[in-house]
Amino acid sequence: MPSCFKLSSALLLAAMCFLITEVVSAEQMTTCDSDRFVVHRLNCDYGVINVQQALYGRSSSLVCADGRPPQQLSNTQCERQGTTDELSSRCNGKKTCVVNTDAFRNPDPCFGTFKYLQTNFTCLPAITVVACEESLARLFCDVGQVISVYGADYGRRDQTTCIYKRPASQIQNVDCLRPTELVASRCNGKNSCTVAARNDVFGDPCGGTYKYLEVAYTCVYMDSYRVRLSAVLLLAATGLLLTAVSDSVDRVTTCDNNVWQVHRLYCDHGVINVTGSLYGRSNSLVCAEGKSHKRLANTKCSQQGTVDKVKTSCNGKKSCELGLSDFRTPDPCVGTFKYLQTNFTCLEAITVVTCEGSVAYLYCGMGHVITVYAADYGRRDQTTCSFRRAPRELKNVTCLQPTPLVAQMCNGRSSCSVAASNAVFKDPCKGTYKYLEISYACKSPEAHHQALL
Structure with a gap:
């Protein structure tokens, strides 16, 4: 670890407080409840969601007011009870959370008022662990630190996680991920912890579906854990720790x-x-x-x-x-x-995904050249490049094949175009609509040469 992070306890706490405004910023998401299919989506590019406050109802006559008559906007004391707790239960500890506003309409908190769902949240720096069913989730911290679990869920919420050689019938149900307190009760305050991702531990939220355990946690110093740092100090501490271990x-x-x-x-x-x-x-x-x-x-x-x-x-x-x-x-x-x-x-890295029949463009600024980390052609999920495609064209998700061609064509150049086509990469799975995935970085010519050694 760099010497700049070997701080005394007092200096460390001061540094944490100093960094708080840079580490954690408040986000707000507002969704107008215009119809029964409206979706409220929270997302963290970095870290995991921590809901601060949520309102379903109306507290302002200006929010979601476009095209609405005054009588639907005048009641600004409208609030459904329990909304914050429900959003926290559904979303805390996740990178992304999608909620249908239909879940909050009954009972109606103010009949005749046009309502919205508004959530204030922060993104907490976190370590995330995913363990496929029948595997073990291992949580561990450095010496002197202990685990503090933000959230844990068992089940399934997408068709891309833990799908290795699984039939479509076992990954079809994406509405069965359930929050659980068991990981927190078993692991909080420990330096390391192992939890089995199994039905006999968490119960079976969806029979016949192949499930996984998602855990989001952070590592805090024992003294901080014992005295229960205030939320502000804890966020600053985790932010500093993230900076310290980002290259680990x-x-x-x-x-x-x-x-x-x-x-x-x-x-x-x-x-x-x-x-x-x-x-x-x-x-x-x-x-x-x-x-x-x-x-x-x-x-x-x-x-x-x-x-x-x-x-x-x-x-x-x-x-x-x-x-x-x-x-x-x-x-x-x-x-x-x-x-x-x-x-x-x-x-x-810069990542590029190009659907079959299109062209991938790789580009670096002046003085930098392309260094390709990896490229694959085929398909490994049913969601990428799926617009208006027949189900049979998306069914095969075990045909993504690595290829050295992109590196051969593009390495060392400032820009490069590659066609995502069978004529270039051959056809790893006939009848399947494919795509090209590329990850690359832009480096100085000297750094590029060093990376290839």
């Missing part, structure tokens, strides 16, 4: 418990850059719960080629899912209980 290495560990185990890497900001990966065992304490000493004793167990395979699959992507079944053969150490552990950083 992330680590994901997945115990090889069953045949369906999924290893998931994710970057809140930027794209994945794998620095090391191990399938096997190098530590007798990792993934040791309930295992005999005999199965943990061999700490020299390593599958050859693991890091290259993980790099090929994940580098340059915002998120990446790998099945542990891809690493089991040949077994590097029969009788030893193994795990897949990956160290990675998140590189700042």
